[in-house]
Amino acid sequence: MPLFNDFGFTEEQKMMRQSLLNLAERHLPPEKIRELDRDSGWPKEAYKALAKDGWLGLLYPERYGGLDGSYKDACILLETLSYHYACFATTYMTSAIYAGLQLLYNGSEELKQDYMVPLIQGDIYIAFALTEPQTGSDAAAIKTHAVRDGDDYIVRGQKWFITSAHVADYIVLVVKTDPSAQPAHNGFSLLLVDAKAKGVSIKPIETMGRHTTHTNQIFFDDVRVPARNLIGQENRGWRILMRGLNLERMAIAACGAGNAQKAIDIAQDYATQRIQFDQPISKFQVISHKLADMRIKAEIARLITYRTAEMLDAGWDAKMETAIAKIVATDNDFECANIGMQVMGGAGFSMEHDMQRLFRDSRLGPIGGGSNEIQRNIIAKLMGL
Template sequence: MSLLLNDDQKLLIATLKKYCKKNIPIERIRELDVHEEFPEKEMRDLAEMGFLGVPFPTKYGGMEGTMKDLTVIMEELSYHAPVVATAYIMCVVFGGKSILSYGTERQKEKYIPELNKGRIKFALSVTEPNAGSDIANIKTTAKPNGNNEYILNGSKVFSTGAHVADYLLVLAKTESSATKNRGLTMFLVDKKSPGIEVIKLDKLGMKAVWTNEVFFTDVVVPAENILGTLGNGFYHLMSTFGDERIVGAAVTVGYAQKVLDDALLYSKQRQQFDQSISEFQVIQHYLAEMQTKINASRLLTYHAAELRDKGELAIKETSMAKYYSSETLTFVANKGMQIFGGNGYMMEFDVQRAWRDAKFWEIAGGTTEIQKNIIFSQLKMR
């Protein structure tokens, strides 16, 4: 796939690969998973190397990179350290790119340079117990108090990384009588504010990046912390989700490629009936299917990123990349488990972690079913 990359992108990948091989060995990934430890050190390292600033303009301390640049970085990072790539999305895509897309100039100058330096982290708090895919049905409210402030009350669930975040991007209802997708506003909420409680949820995979419930009780948010325009939070959030789906697809591509490579190596080493299992046609077919789906996922993801770089919304292509790539990771993880056999079911082998993590990506950022709904809504006759 190197023909699809320019020289700058190849250099970014080579630099990141060198760092990951030296500083994030597989033992570290296992440790993060077992201890459910957020990759603080790795995020600081990426900041020092300038990688957190890839998608931001140079005037904010960034590298002026494209969506395609961000995509290839996420793929490479996920190949070595999927949980670090997830932490990157949490901070850079949810936080930094949202501020860049619809924040004020003051907000951009205040937050993006600090993010690039690794000094602050962000998390997204949108989903609620009764408002998942139906985001417009949220109940969290933000009411003005007459002092150029809003009072935030409500709760959120499935807020990835809220426990370590310095700021939460919170969607709240600001106009109770507005039509369904109107009257919702995004807020940047300082997590040190009184009245915020974060509770960890126990989940199957992606354990190093916690998922949390967040409760807001009379939390005071300055009006200057409105992110975007009042009442248009739903539409701003769709921009954030578009970015998330592309880079999330890239994460699943990189992760799936690593599972395939590990399974291929194992199949050549594992002996059964006086030959390596790679000599059995069924194993060969598994591996061939895995690589074909990965390549297709990669092409879908790169295409969506390139369209975004041309200024297109690429709604259909973004959802295609997200849905197909996440399902590919699940397929690859399942086949990988089958190739490893009984060993794959043992915690000492890494394929079990990929199998646990894979389902996360079919749900996070909009379920497969939601992506198919979006794709259908965008279909047109030629």
Template structure:
């Protein structure tokens, strides 16, 4: 049952999905995924295969070596990668979407040429750093700051829960450049920082799931950054960040949709072979109804994701829809994994089966990328409440 139907896809999008599935299966087989999860490894081979086939350039213009893909193309890619392995999709999103698109939208031509283009080719990996120990949902309260010093800036502070920073070559870093700005977010700026620069220290954070793209804390101790590495205008960082939020939420929704489908597949493969009282457990209504619920939830995740992507492609103001998609897809992803665990019973709880990994990995969705509580705040505000 490799993914659900492809209704509404163009022939090119159907080929895109099949090509990505083939690539993922070849370069990241099931046993390798289990090994990466167990050892907190990073899917370098699969990521480089994506780069070699040009997929890192999907959302980028052709003039920079990209494919000029649509938002729906990006949704298909991420749903497919997440269906195969959630951390492979996260690996892609971190560099290509969260960090790389900041250079596309706001970087100078020099930054695009020297860093974005090599990123598209897979020669550089970027991570994105906003969250701090005391500032998660309240992003406007960041403390990490940059002070001008001649042709450079000196950066001091700490970031927290930064995905794949341990393998990054460069960090797209959000800092405060005007500590007296009112409101506070009017004093934000973005910089591209060498992850190996003097004064940068990266330490892993042990988490329940997402072991392959595990998260990190980063310390900046008098890190010197050239002024030319400023991304966009000084003190305009908050506005810069807002531009990418619709795509980020839609991307997270696509990943949730893909992971939910994998949970159904794993549970169904097990349950059709699990014999109790002389018949497969899927023949019992208590089990079959759980599968029906899982299918409904996964299909709803897909529907809201693709509808939102199509709205964005049409130029629609989809702020409310992306927030809704993020909530629906990530909540449904976790609920599918949770139901899958229940259907499989002790086997699902066992490390011998993959369901426990999907359960662990899916739990991040409602938390990361702007918690689902924050998304509800956004929806309520847009409703005029």
């Protein structure tokens, strides 16, 4: 049985997936993944390999050193990386998609040349910071603010749950520049902040899973940011943020589909080798049906993800579809890991097997990137409810 269903892929896309899988296996063998998860390490070597082979530029124009790839190409990349190790895909998304594409779509040519091109080349890593301690689902309530002072902005505030900020060279930061704006999101702006600047301090947050790309608190204490580092127009940050939400949801869905397939492979491999009552436990209907349910859930996640990607490639305004894809893929990912734990029993619960890591890592999916409850609000609103 093939690793993934590749119906509808071009020969180039099939080769792309195999190349990425080979890269991941070469630079992140199982023992290295377990070490990173145990020690909260970061996959520097593997990330550099992605850069060397040009993958960081997949969604960027050729004139900047990119590959002019499609959204479907991005899904293939993220599903493949997440299949190998969920945090590897997240490492890619954070800088090359969430942060970097803000520079591509909205940054000045100077910012693109000085920061986006080095990002594509793998010379710098950029994190993205929106969430705050008092604002999660209610993103419009952010309090971190920036005040213009001559040729600089002065930033004060705090961000929370910021992925990979501990290894970032720069941060795409969402701030409030007009505190009197009504509605509040009309007063937002985006700034590119040096993560090593005076007044910036970063502290890790200990979490149940995603230990490699763990989240962080960031404190900004009178941090000076050059005004030329404004991304887009002042007080127009909310509008440009909204442009990236469809892509973010699609990307998270692709990662969920990959991780779900990995759970199937681990559980199936265990079930066909575990002997009870003189036969593999996969021969018992109660186990084979669980594996079949996992396969159904993973395939549904893939189907909705790739259909959504094709809609985005066609220029479709797929707000509802990306919200649906995010819900379906992340819920199914967690359910696959949960069923996989049950199939493996005590072995799945033990740290020597990888299923417990997939279970821990998959739990973030329905929470992060706009909780699945918020996605349902979006769907209901688009339905006119």
